[in-house]
Amino acid sequence: MDSSGTHDDPQLADDELPRALATSDFRAAAAVLMRSHGTQVYRYCLDLLRDRDAAQDTLQRVFLQAFETLPRYEQRTTARAWLFGIARHRCMDTLKGPRFGLRLVRPEASLPDAPGPAESSERSLLRSELREALGACLDEFPGPAREVVYLRYSAQLSYDEIAEISGELPGTLRVRVARALPALRDCLERKGMAT
Numbered sequence: 001m002d003s004s005g006t007h008d009d010p011q012l013a014d015d016e017l018p019r020a021l022a023t024s025d026f027r028a029a030a031a032v033l034m035r036s037h038g039t040q041v042y043r044y045c046l047d048l049l050r051d052r053d054a055a056q057d058t059l060q061r062v063f064l065q066a067f068e069t070l071p072r073y074e075q076r077t078t079a080r081a082w083l084f085g086i087a088r089h090r091c092m093d094t095l096k097g098p099r100f101g102l103r104l105v106r107p108e109a110s111l112p113d114a115p116g117p118a119e120s121s122e123r124s125l126l127r128s129e130l131r132e133a134l135g136a137c138l139d140e141f142p143g144p145a146r147e148v149v150y151l152r153y154s155a156q157l158s159y160d161e162i163a164e165i166s167g168e169l170p171g172t173l174r175v176r177v178a179r180a181l182p183a184l185r186d187c188l189e190r191k192g193m194a195t
Helices: 010-022 026-049 052-072 079-096 121-139 143-154 159-166 170-190
Strands: none
Touching: 010 026, 026 052, 026 079, 026 143, 052 079, 079 159, 121 143, 121 170, 143 159, 143 170, 159 170
């Protein structure tokens, strides 16, 4: 569980969401979405907004909108891609607001996650350092490249899902990632992170 108060289990959405929707139990469906995708959506919002409070507020708006539109949700896409599409729009709204004023925000220092029961503090620290270095490297990328790399590797969305979110062609996204990866690898090596 993280600061968003959720723990992701995408299989949960695959199993329980269709049942909840079939019985028009939209509260249960929203709860399933939050439990199964909340952490990833929160991290995506945090990646775009670079502000924990703004990411948390945006996360709440994402799931409120999802709840309100669940009666009209058509399962033409995965629930995860649908949620990330909502999140992208709500993050863009936040960035246009008075708090951000269309400026790019510098990342705040990230706190290391608490180590799991089988994970040593040293491994947790290394993971945290790698995540911080990765974030710093991604900050050097233009927004579209940073976003597609995040969605592909951190959120583990398919190129088709990312295309649906961004409105771009899957082939364009593949090229963008292919061009970004060597530069990302070089940046991580410069920061002392072996890849």
